[in-house]
Amino acid sequence: QVQLQESGPGLVKPSQTLSLTCTVSGGSISSGSYYWSWIRQPAGKGLEWIGRIYTSGSTNYNPSLKSRVTISVDTSKNQFSLKLSSVTAADTAVYYCARAMITFGAPPGGNWFDPWGQGTLVTVSS
Amino acid sequence: QSVLTQPPSASGTPGQRVTISCSGSSSNIGSNTVNWYQQLPGTAPKLLIYSNNQRPSGVPDRFSGSKSGTSASLAISGLQSEDEADYYCAAWDDSAWVFGGGTKLTVL
Numbered sequence: 001q002v003q004l005q006e007s008g009p010g011l012v013k014p015s016q017t018l019s020l021t022c023t024v025s026g027g028s029i030s031s032g033s034y035y036w037s038w039i040r041q042p043a044g045k046g047l048e049w050i051g052r053i054y055t056s057g058s059t060n061y062n063p064s065l066k067s068r069v070t071i072s073v074d075t076s077k078n079q080f081s082l083k084l085s086s087v088t089a090a091d092t093a094v095y096y097c098a099r100a101m102i103t104f105g106a107p108p109g110g111n112w113f114d115p116w117g118q119g120t121l122v123t124v125s126s
Numbered sequence: 127q128s129v130l131t132q133p134p135s136a137s138g139t140p141g142q143r144v145t146i147s148c149s150g151s152s153s154n155i156g157s158n159t160v161n162w163y164q165q166l167p168g169t170a171p172k173l174l175i176y177s178n179n180q181r182p183s184g185v186p187d188r189f190s191g192s193k194s195g196t197s198a199s200l201a202i203s204g205l206q207s208e209d210e211a212d213y214y215c216a217a218w219d220d221s222a223w224v225f226g227g228g229t230k231l232t233v234l
Binding site for chain 2: 062115
């Protein structure tokens with residue numbers, strides 16, 4: 001059973017770059033047809049999709065964050081990563097990584113998110 | 127403000143049936159399938175319903191989903207105390223996944 005685990009600094013200063021890694025266990029990140037996504041949730045608020053990557057390296061980002069987001073993959077480590085630049089307090093949130101299955105006719109972001117990582121809280125503050 | 131519109135709260139007593147609505151537009155629900163996620167307090171979201179009305183293995187058949195036009199609904203029958211959670215709908219919208227703002231379900 002595939003499991004995802006986020007890791008990275010819990011505190012980032014304003015204007016700096018937020019960097020997180022998602023480690024995939026119980027299966028290869030390169031096997032099957034899946035997209036690997038990042039999703040965030042500010043405290044007490046709803047979910048926001050950040051973007052996704054395929055193991056080929058192709059990416060798709062939320063237009064609202066596109067100018068600041070980079071998602072990359074390291075198949076040798078079974079990991080994918082998120083970088084969000086020029087952060088502000090508005091970027092404070094729990095960040096989740098998730099897998100999305102790709103089937104015939106699926107939209108560019110995949111079909112649905114399953115499983116999810118447990119999430120990691122990132123606070124932007126000086 | 128979320129692209130998909132959900133009621134912020136819903137409630138019911140044990141054994142009752144409750145429904146949660148999700149309203150969108152032609153660019154999201156109107157042209158793509160809808161998924162539902164359940165988020166228990168302090169935990170990550172979990173897939174509850176996919177492709178409008180399909181249940182993943184392990185999800186009780188008390189949970190059901192439907193879609194019509196630009197709206198979708200989640201129904202929970204035989205409400206149980208462990209169903210108290212936040213529920214989110216989601217759909218692809220042109221160039222990004224969009225979510226509803228979430229509905230907090232309280233079991234009275």
